[in-house]
Amino acid sequence: MGSISFDFDRKVALITGAGSGIGEETAMKFAENGARVMISDLKKDSCEKLLSRINDSGGEAIFFPCDVSDSGQVEALVAQTIAKFGQLDMACNNAGIEGEQGMTALSSEDNFNRVTAINTKGVWLCMKYEIPQLLKSGGGAIVNVSSIAGLIGFPGLAAYVASKHAVAGLSKTAALEYAESNIRVNAVCPGPIMTPMLKRLMETTPGFREQIIAGVPQHRIGSPADVANTILYLCAEQASYINGQCLAVDGGWVAQ
Secondary structure, eight states, X not given: OOOOOOOOTTOEEEEESTTSHHHHHHHHHHHHXXXXXXXXXXXXXXXXXXXXXXXXXXXXXXXXXXXXXXXXXXXXXXXXXXXXXXXXXXXXXXXXXXXXXXOGGGOOHHHHHHHHIIIIIHHHHHHHXXXXXXXXXXXXXXXXXXXXXXXXXXXXXXXXXXXXXXXXXXXXXXXXXXXXGTEEEEEEEEOSBOSHHHHHHHHHSTTHHHHHHHHSTTOSOBOHHHHHHXXXXXXXXXXXXXXXXXXXXXXXXXXX
């Protein structure tokens, strides 16, 4: 997907999981479209490189590390955003992990707790602290990053699938709760996207890449830009009547 332009001049966007993949691309595109950006991740080196890219290209961004499963750290992340920029207009809650692969009955409780703490509790905590600031700004938009695994099942990834279904439900619920307050909440559900997470799965599962490409009607793996452009659109005025949706960005996978 090519470059798309939106007017986010002087608006403030917060992106979690910005150290790589979809989060990194989303942060860069927000900055390129005029937004002031708070980038967050536990990958300090990667985020500092992204910070330099944004600032060197004339954008404005700051970095604040955050474990999204920790309430105090999320509260501090949002507070630091307000302290630096004075407002919050948009948020992309993207931080997530895939966890360990394994059949449901053979999976560990530790893995389930870790995956859901980051992927589900983390999204809820981010919205918990973002929404009050969006209300102060007179409204805004949140895009939570779910997955096609939030729409359909995938054997061997019980915790991940459960957590991403939960993100879809959280997004729909918050959308209904705050629609009258001019806050829109949507979720994107990426299919196979060439991110470090997908690369790890391809490296550990023989034949996985070929299987994935064969399963996508467009017969290609998507890029982070495919998802980032969708996220920006959902935050833009052009999408002002789109709310409570879980939008698959998957080359047609779940349409089959």
